[in-house]
């Protein structure tokens with residue numbers, strides 16, 4: 113096999129709490145992560161020119177060594193000691209960028225999975241997660257996907273029962289936020305209200321869709337929504353169209369709503385898309 117094409121799925125955070133800060137500056141978290149249908153297509157092809165080249169259909173995504181997919185390939189060859197014969201990576205980008213949806217992390221995870229298959233290294237998920245963690249805190253989750261409780265800095269993963277199936281409207285306003293900046297800001301402005309992550313895990317165990325929707329909560333929303341009125345505006349539109357629950361994902365600014373009713377989801381999608389072009393209608397995976 114010379115080439116492999118994988119779907120690299122985005123994630124949303126059903127809950128997100130920051131529980132402490134480590135000496136290296138990273139924060140400990142406790143959050144429920146969920147894969148959604150929205151995905152990039154990542155194609156990895158062996159070549160024989162000794163180079164790692166990357167193409168992407170979005171001009172604002174870096175194509176050099178700053179791209180997490182290229183960094184993932186370099187980390188794979190460093191870990192295995194294999195000599196890279198040359199690689200061509202192509203990313204068809206559908207996931208909004210710098211959006212709190214782990215777009216770069218999921219591309220990196222797809223490259224690690226692709227290389228483990230292409231080079232028949234059989235590293236397995238645990239080792240791929242170790243390599244992934246050197247690239248970013250969200251990469252181990254992206255390798256595993258599904259519904260997970262994430263602790264540590266995001267890499268201590270415990271599988272949870274799959275979330276009840278529903279539609280998801282994702283809306284990214286036309287600005288980006290820096291994950292590092294949001295973590296820095298939360299040190300000074302930790303909200304008093306914290307998510308009920310234990311309750312969220314229980315709602316998932318019981319397949320209680322309303323219980324999931326009522327417990328959506330992200331401590332980072334307080335930080336980001338104060339600076340950007342669009343977060344509140346998007347939530348208001350989602351809820352006024354009949355979303356069963358809504359929250360910001362990750363460090364933002366993407367804000368999402370969960371819907372059982374496809375007509376309400378379509379109405380929310382239409383209204384938001386007219387104001388914020390980077391709006392997507394997808395589903396819980």
Ligand SMILES: C[C@@](CO)(OP(=O)(O)O)[C@H](O)COP(=O)(O)OP(=O)(O)OC[C@H]1O[C@@H](n2ccc(N)nc2=O)[C@H](O)[C@@H]1O
Pocket residue numbers: 125128137138139140141211212213214217247248249250251264265266291292295361362363364
């Ligand atoms: C906030 C979350 C929630 O799922 O998602 P996104 O908003 O990125 O989607 C993650 O914790 C983001 O993980 P990820 O985007 O992989 O973070 P990294 O690249 O490892 O780190 C970027 C920067 O964020 C800060 N950081 C990240 C993770 C963490 N647990 N503590 C931190 O303090 C650090 O300042 C780090 O330099």
Ligand SMILES: Nc1ncnc2c1ncn2[C@@H]1O[C@H](COP(=O)(O)OP(=O)(O)O)[C@@H](O)[C@H]1O
Pocket residue numbers: 172173174178179180181203208209210211212213214215216217219220291362363364
């Ligand atoms: N494969 C990639 N896809 C998207 N962004 C990438 C990628 N590799 C590196 N980046 C850089 O990472 C930054 C964060 O993007 P992204 O991973 O989409 O954000 P988030 O972690 O908030 O979901 C972007 O500003 C972009 O320049």
